Each structure stands twice: as C-alpha cells, then as structure tokens.
C-alpha cells in the first residue's frame with residue numbers, strides 16, 4: 097500500500113493536474129493499492145487568507161478576489177472533465193463557493209476573523225482541489241471517492257495547528273479505509289475537533305496528512321510529489337552546483353529542514369518515520385527522476401556530509417558577565433524566560449569559560465528578547481554581574497548536516513578552513529553532540545559566497561569554480577586567456593575545475609560578469625558590453641560581488657596598481673601577477689603585502705616576476721622554508737638581453753635585434769626597461785628579498801650598458817633611433833668580446849648583501865657561456881648547494897612561458913582552496 101501526496105504546484109493548473117492523473121493511473125494500472133492526498137491549488141491558501149482579512153476589514157473587493165479563485169477551479173473542470181460530467185461538478189464547486197461566500201459575508205458583517213474561522217475558510221482550498229480531482233478521476237472511469245479528512249483526523253481545538261489525537265484518528269482511519277475498496281482522494285491539511293469544528297494541521301500540513309494516514313495504514317511507502325527534483329545538497333537558487341541527494345536519513349532530513357530546506361517538513365512526517373515507512377520525494381514535473389529516498393538509515397554515502405542549509409536572517413543575542421562564571425541556573429532562567437514568551441531559539445553556544453552565552457533567534461523577536469532578558473536579569477545587571485544584553489543583526493546561519501560526520505575526522509577542520517580561506521568571519525558556532533550538524537553564524541553579506549565555497553569543498557566530485565578577475569589583456573593577459581580557453585575541457589573533466597572569468601579590463605574598457613565571460617568571446621564582449629575603465633570601480637565591484645574563490649590577476653605593467661593589492665588581499669582575495677612593480681617598490685611595501693596575505697589566509701603569487709615561467713621563486717621559497725641559507729646568487733635574468741646577445745652578430749644591427757626581441761614578446765611593454773637594466777635590477781631585488789636580504793631599489797648597483805644618447809631617449813621610437821646612431825658602439829662591445837673568445841652576458845649577482853647588475857664577458861668555461869634564445873640561468877649557492885650550485889635554466893621571457901607561469905600560480909591557488 098502506498099500513500100501519494102501532491103502539493104500545491106502539482107495541482108496548480110489543468111496541465112499539472114493532467115500529469116497527476118497520469119501518475120495515479122500508472123499506479124492503478126500496475127495494480128498498486130494507493131490512497132491520494134491533495135493540497136489546495138498552488139497559491140489558493142494564501143489567497144483565501146488574504147480574502148478573509150479583506151472581508152474582516154470591510155473591504156468588499158474580496159468578492160472579486162473570490163471570483164478569481166472560483167474561476168481557477170472552473171477552468172480545471174472545463175479543461176479536464178468531459179462535457180457530459182461537467183455540470184454536476186460545476187454545481188458541487190459552486191455549492192462550496194456559495195458556502196464560502198456566506199462565511200465571508202458573515203466575517204465582513206462582524207468584522208472579525210478568529211483563528212477558528214480562518215481554519216474554516218482555509219479548509220475550502222483542499223476541499224475544492226480534492227473534489228475537482230476526484231471528479232476528474234471518476235469521469236475517467238476510475239472508482240474514486242472524495243474523502244474529507246475532517247471525518248477521520250481529529251485534533252484538539254488549537255486552531256491553526258491542531259494537535260492530533262492519534263488514538264481516535266488511527267482507529268477512524270482504519271475503520272474508514274476498511275469500508276471501501278475505492279481509491280480514496282483525501283483532503284490534505286485539514287482536520288476537525290471531536291465536535292466537528294474544522295481545524296488545520298499547520299506548516300507542512302498536507303505532508304502531515306499523508307504521514308498520519310500512511311502510518312495508520314502501515315503503508316509500504318509515502319510519495320511526496322512536489323515541484324523540485326527531491327531534496328538537494330543545497331538550495332539550488334543559491335548554489336548552482338547543488339544536486340539531488342539520492343538517499344537521506346530521517347535525522348538528516350529533519351536537521352536540514354530545521355535549517356531552512358523547504359522541500360518537505362520532516363517533523364510532520366514523524367508518524368510515518370515512527371513506523372519506519374520509506375518516504376520518497378518526487379517531482380511531478382520530472383516524473384522519471386528518481387528523487388530522494390528518506391529512510392531510517394541512508395544508503396551508500398559518497399560524501400562526508402549530506403547537505404548544507406541556511407537561515408538567511410537571524411539575530412544573535414549575547415549575554416555575558418563575570419558574575420555568570422560557575423553560577424548554576426543562569427541558562428535555565430534565560431531559556432525559561434524566552435520559552436515563556438514563545439521565543440524559539442535556533443542555535444545556542446556557550447564557551448566552557450561560562451563567561452557568556454550566545455544564541456540566535458528570529459530577528460523579529462530580537463527587541464522582545466532584549467526586554468525579557470533585561471527584566472529577568474535586572475538584579476544581576478544592576479550590580480554588574482552581567483554586563484548587559486547585546487544583539488547583533490544581519491547575520492545568517494549555515495548548517496552542514498550528515499550522519500557521515502560521525503565516522504570521518506576533519507569535517508569541521510574543512511569547514512572552518514574553507515571559510516577562513518575565503519575571508520569569511522565566523523561569529524558563532526555550534527555542534528550538537530550527535531555529530532549530525534555543525535552550524536556557523538556568519539555575516540549575511542557572506543552567505544552566498546560561503547554556501548558556494550562550502551559546497552565546493554564537500555562535494556568535490558562536482559565541478560568547483562575559481563572566479564578570475566583579470567586586469568590587463570595585452571600580450572600576457574591575452575595569451576593567458578587563450579591558454580584557459582584551450583584547457584577548459586581538460587580542467588573540467590580531469591580536475592573538476594571551472595575557471596570562471598568574472599571580470600576583465602584593459603586601459604579603455606572593463607567588464608564584470610559573475611556568470612562568466614567565455615574565453616573565446618572576451619574580445620567581443622569587452623568591446624560591446626564593456627564600460628569605461630576605472631580600476632577603483634573594478635576593485636570595488638569585485639569586493640561587492642563577494643564571490644567565493646576569487647582571484648585577482650594583474651597582467652599589466654601599471655605602476656599604481658599595487659595600492660589595490662592591499663585592498664584585495666585584505667578582502668581575502670588572492671592576487672597573482674607577473675607585474676614586478678609591487679615587489680620591487682619599498683621593502684616595507686613588499687613586507688606589508690606578504691603579511692596581509694598571510695594574515696588573511698590568502699595567496700599572493702608572483703612566480704613570473706623572475707625568469708617568467710621558470711620555477712625560481714617557488715624554489716627559493718621551498719629552500720627558505722626548509723632552512724637553507726643562500727650564500728650567493730648569480731644569474732642572467734633578462735630574456736630580452738639574453739636573446740640580444742645570443743643573436744647579435746656581424747650581419748645584424750643592434751637596434752634590429754632589439755626590435756626582434758620586442759616582436760617575440762620578450763621585452764617589457766617599454767623595452768628601455770630591459771636595456772637600461774631596470775628590469776634585471778627589479779628581479780635581483782626581488783630575489784634578494786626572497787632570500788631574506790632586505791634591500792631597497794637604490795642599493796642595487798647597475799653598470800650601464802647604454803650610451804648616454806640612448807638612455808636619454810624620451811620615447812620608444814627615439815630610443816630605437818638612438819640605438820641605430822650608436823650601432824658601432826654596440827658592435828664594438830661584441831667585437832672586443834669575440835676577440836678574446838668570449839661572449840657578452842648581462843649578469844646579476846647577489847653576495848654578502850650586495851647586489852650588482854653588469855655586462856660581463858664570459859669564456860667557454862663559464863657555465864653561462866652556452867645559452868641560446870631567451871634563456872635565463874640562475875645559479876644558487878646555498879649551504880646545502882655549496883660545492884655544486886643549484887642551477888635553473890631555460891627560456892625566461894615570452895608570452896607562452898609567462899602566461900603558463902601565471903596559469904600555474906592560479907592552479908596552485910585552486911589547490912590551496914581545495
């Protein structure tokens with residue numbers, strides 16, 4: 097035997113009722129023994145309440161409103177019952193509306209709407225929907241009977257939420273169902289007192305009806321047909337990656353529903369749970385979908401948690417004072433006072449110091465709670481034993497729920513770690529000793545970010561998103577976008593990672609779109625939809641969007657952008673950049689960025705600041721962390737100069753080789769930075785700082801290679817002209833070196849706290865002699881690599897290698913965020 101319950105949207109229109117009828121027919125064809133419970137047509141209960149209130153206030157417009165409700169029912173009759181059977185149904189429906197009209201007339205005369213009358217008015221919703229559907233079934237030749245639940249479910253006289261008398265009810269249900277073999281179509285939600293006065297069953301009322309009947313009849317299962325695909329891992333309106341939970345235990349379902357998961361209201365299913373009846377949550381609008389099975393023990397759990405739910409708006413009340421320590425009875429008085437005033441407490445937390453107790457409540461009760469508690473503890477407050485009552489608003493609660501927590505360690509660690517990495521402050525926390533639920537109170541503005549981030553780490557077989565905000569879409573930024581485009585499929589399939597481009601900017605236009613800018617459409621989209629660039633506005637908007645797992649990627653060479661790094665890191669947003677400006681500013685600035693990132697638990701990554709994609713910064717950081725000491729660094733750190741000295745020969749002009757280096761993407765946006773040694777100086781400065789030498793830029797000695805006329809060139813074009821003018825000077829440098837069998841190398845060194853950048857000639861024995869293309873080479877002499885230095889060598893400039901270094905930094909943030 098099965099009980100099927102169809103909710104308001106399932107019976108909301110002729111179309112959906114058609115589906116309901118076919119679900120019922122399929123069951124009957126399979127020979128299933130079923131009973132069916134119906135809610136009122138979607139929205140009707142609320143309309144009836146509104147109409148009742150209008151009538152009570154003397155507003156006669158209620159008559160028109162009632163007509164609209166009547167017409168909705170007539171439309172279903174017209175649409176689904178053949179003409180032959182229509183008139184009797186019309187008459188029955190009209191009869192009920194006449195009766196309701198009379199009641200409302202009474203309400204409008206006496207201008208009073210008691211809970212008792214409201215229950216009676218609301219009862220028409222289920223009576224009408226069930227009557228109409230019963231008639232539709234009968235018109236199709238099905239032996240269906242209308243069952244007014246008021247005859248079988250009896251409650252006390254608590255209107256709005258009757259307390260069921262199970263002894264009488266169970267007996268009546270058994271007796272009633274034994275009398276007939278017809279398909280019983282039962283009105284959900286409504287009941288009556290022993291004297292026959294109409295009552296209702298409160299929140300989740302129709303689910304409750306199905307549960308009461310299912311339990312009394314010892315049904316094999318109860319099917320709750322609703323308008324979503326069962327219970328989901330999180331609210332799909334807030335977490336796009338949420339998915340259906342195939343199997344969940346009663347206890348888990350109960351916890352999730354307590355924290356706002358609205359699909360079913362498990363407390364109302366208590367009678368069925370007590371009889372161990374399986375409950376299935378199914379979707380009328382997706383009939384083939386398996387839905388969710390709610391059972392005593394859930395099957396085959398894949399994840400440590402089962403679901404995440406939240407309450408959007410709560411208030412946190414804190415009561416504290418030194419006089420509370422070790423004093424028995426404070427919490428007893430506190431919660432008794434609240435309970436005496438019907439204030440329900442959602443979460444409680446007390447540290448073992450007993451110095452304070454905090455609890456959360458519905459914000460609409462906050463002021464009342466303050467007054468009650470100030471009165472209750474007035475004596476303690478007067479003598480300073482209790483400091484007072486403080487209330488914090490604009491907070492939300494998130495609860496992670498799952499029986500799996502009992503068996504796996506690290507669940508709370510994972511929860512707090514993902515919140516921390518996303519800069520989400522936890523205001524209060526509570527875990528029941530049943531280990532079924534861990535709840536955290538956070539700022540309401542972080543709710544969406546927190547839900548998505550938590551969902552991402554706990555349900556890792558679902559694709560996680562990293563939100564990228566890329567400023568600078570020139571050579572490196574553009575290449576990075578191209579690489580992301582090419583890797584999209586691989587990352588999704590192999591790494592379950594979605595790199596969501598949430599923002600882009602160049603000097604002219606910027607575009608932010610939290611839903612993502614496809615990497616093959618960015619050029620058109622930034623042109624068509626972009627607005628005038630404003631870095632402050634870009635950063636501000638990014639912070640406001642508050643997306644989880646956000647990363648700011650600076651692919652500019654902008655000198656002023658560093659001020660925003662602080663703001664971003666401070667807002668717990670990681671920063672990745674090939675731009676060397678931030679790390680080569682003042683030492684205090686460099687330190688401040690490192691510290692902010694550390695304090696905020698986010699990453700500031702800049703591997704490509706030195707040697708482009710070559711693993712230089714990471715190598716140093718690894719050696720430093722493991723306690724090695726750097727004695728000497730010797731390096732060729734300019735891809736541009738390396739290329740120039742590797743390609744410059746008797747048949748080419750120096751300026752043309754520089755042009756080639758620029759065309760190959762090796763130079764800085766302004767090649768004077770490379771040729772003047774400024775770029776190399778920045779790099780050795782950064783390396784010095786990384787190995788613990790606190791140098792300032794002015795302390796780097798740069799031995800100039802450029803003659804004065806080139807140095808003074810005030811534009812890139814005139815710089816090239818001056819290099820042409822000085823071609824014999826550059827040729828001379830080369831010829832002198834060659835005459836000695838040597839090569840020109842622009843070498844940076846750091847030893848004994850001193851950094852030097854200079855052009856040198858090296859012979860064939862020197863390890864830097866055999867370089868080609870844009871190669872960089874870095875030789876580290878450390879306490880551990882003393883006799884034979886650690887050498888890293890390879891292309892140290894160029895769009896592809898640099899963009900892939902930036903990409904690798906982004907991926908390392910993705911791993912860090914988990």
Ligand SMILES: NC(=O)C1=CN([C@@H]2O[C@H](COP(=O)(O)OP(=O)(O)OC[C@H]3O[C@@H](n4cnc5c(N)ncnc54)[C@H](OP(=O)(O)O)[C@@H]3O)[C@@H](O)[C@H]2O)C=CC1
Pocket residue numbers: 567568569570571572573601602603604629631651652653654674675676704705708735761762763764765892893894895898
């Ligand atoms: N080339 C290489 O091998 C390496 C380069 N780097 C570094 O990479 C960075 C980028 O270099 P590259 O791609 O060659 O430079 P490009 O000049 O090609 O691109 C710079 C981009 O940044 C944009 N931009 C500049 N300032 C701003 C601003 N204030 N707001 C918004 N957008 C801005 C530019 O916009 P617009 O298009 O409107 O001008 C352009 O899109 C540099 O810092 C460089 O030092 C690091 C390692 C290696």
Ligand SMILES: N[C@@H](CC=O)C(=O)O
Pocket residue numbers: 704705706707708733734735736737762763764770775892893894
């Ligand atoms: N312009 C730089 C690029 C890498 O930082 C170089 O030539 O090395």
Ligand code: NA
Pocket residue numbers: 703704705706707708709710711712713901
């Ligand atoms: Na590097």
